[in-house]
Amino acid sequence: MSTRSAAYQDILRASEQHGCPLCHIGQKTARSYLDNLLWGSVNDPELRAELDKLLGFCGQHSRQMMTFQGERLGVAIVHHAMLKEALRRVQRAGAPPSRSLSARLGLRKSGDGSDSPPVLEPAGQCPVCAKQVEIEARALDALVENLVDDLDGPLRDAGGLCWEHLGLALQRCSDPKAQARLVEVQSAVWEELVGHLGEFIRKRDYRFQHEPISDDEAVSIEKAIAALTGQYPPVS
Ligand SMILES: [Zn+2]
Ligand SMILES: [Zn+2]
Structure with missing residues (x-):
C-alpha cells in the first residue's frame, strides 16, 4: 500500500466518527507513539538519548502519558532521565541555587563571567507533536x-x-x-x-x-x- 493510499484510508476511517478527522488522526498518532514508548522503548538507549536532548514533551503530551493505565513506572523512568538532563543544563549555565554553591560545585558561569543572567540551553520540539505534524x-x-x-x-x-x-x-x-x-x-x-x-x-x-x-x-x-x-x- 502506498503512503498516499495509507493516508487516504486513515482519512476514511477517521471520518467514521464525528469531529475533525485530522484531529482524530493526530490523536491516534500521539496515542500510539506514547504507547510504544511506554510499553517497549522506554529503555532503548538511542531513543532515550534523543529524548534527553529534546528535554521532554509538551505539557499536553506529558499529561497524556499519565492516562495510560499501569504505566507510571515508564513515565517515571523517562522523566527521571530528562530531569537529570535539565539539572545538568541548569548547573552548566551556572544558574542558582546560589552563586556560592555553584562555586563550591565548580560550575562555570554563563558568558564572560560578568553578572549577566544565566542562559539555559533550550528544549527541542516535543517529539509527539513533531510526529503528529508529519502524519497530519x-x-x-x-x-x-x-x-x-x-x-x-x-x-x-x-x-x-x-x-x-x-x-x-x-x-x-x-x-x-x-x-x-x-x-x-x-x-x-x-x-x-x-x-x-x-x-x-x-x-x-x-x-x-x-x-x-x-x-x-x-x-x-x-x-x-x-x-x-x-x-x-x-x-x-
Ligand atoms: Zn482538527
Ligand atoms: Zn506534544
Whole structure:
C-alpha cells in the first residue's frame, strides 16, 4: 500500500466518527507513539538519548502519558532521565541555587563571567507533536488531493475540519476546484451548527421554553467548541 493510499484510508476511517478527522488522526498518532514508548522503548538507549536532548514533551503530551493505565513506572523512568538532563543544563549555565554553591560545585558561569543572567540551553520540539505534524501533513495532502467527489462526502458527514486544520488544508490546496469544495463543505456544516446553536439560545428564552431542545441543538455547544479549538482527548 502506498503512503498516499495509507493516508487516504486513515482519512476514511477517521471520518467514521464525528469531529475533525485530522484531529482524530493526530490523536491516534500521539496515542500510539506514547504507547510504544511506554510499553517497549522506554529503555532503548538511542531513543532515550534523543529524548534527553529534546528535554521532554509538551505539557499536553506529558499529561497524556499519565492516562495510560499501569504505566507510571515508564513515565517515571523517562522523566527521571530528562530531569537529570535539565539539572545538568541548569548547573552548566551556572544558574542558582546560589552563586556560592555553584562555586563550591565548580560550575562555570554563563558568558564572560560578568553578572549577566544565566542562559539555559533550550528544549527541542516535543517529539509527539513533531510526529503528529508529519502524519497530519500527509493526511491533509491526501484529503485535498481526493476531496472532490470522493472524500468530501465523508468529511461532510464527520462535521468538517476544525479551524486550525481547515487553515492548513487551504494552505496546502493548490487546486481551485478542491479549494472551492472545501469551503463549500465547511460552510454547509458550520451554517447548520450556527443554526442549532441559535435555536438552543432561542429556546432558553422564557417565551419559547415549552419548545423541546433537539439532540443536535443540545450537543451544538460542544461541537462549536471542537470546531474552533479542535478535538482533544478527555483529560483524566
Ligand atoms: Zn482538527
Ligand atoms: Zn506534544
